[in-house]
Amino acid sequence: MKTEYSLYLPDEQAMMALGARLAASRPEGGRVVHLTGDLGAGKTTLTRGWLRALGHSGAVKSPTYTLVESYRLAGRDVHHFDLYRLADPEELDYLGLDDYFDGQALCLVEWPERGEGVLKTPDLAIRLTVAGEGREARIEALSEAGRVWLEALERV
Structure with a gap:
């Protein structure tokens, strides 16, 4: 079973489309x-494309100051985290992480390295890098559910 998938995204539309594909294959x-x-x-x-595919029509901004923005979409909770401004991973304890990472919600975490040692292992890790005019996306499955997801993503 494949555990890694890479693709080139030439523009913002392609990034949004990848978000939609991830939403459709989850x-x-x-x-x-x-x-x-x-x-x-x-x-x-990428998150904006994902949320739009799930039915969100409003603005999607990175929760840099609030740390988390939550959405109720398609009957499910989606939590978008941005840990960029986190000074210490232990600050996450004050957020009540267990309430967000309840096994039912989709949790999208930007800057997860800032929460290292506190955050659980993800199902997917997506690394985005600048590649010329576009971006390179490297998607790695880190759980059994992630491997199933990756296989489904390739078919969407």
């Missing part, structure tokens, strides 16, 4: 996805 149950990459790599754009 297995049932709560899932955790870590989104890494430099500032401006496209983490929030």
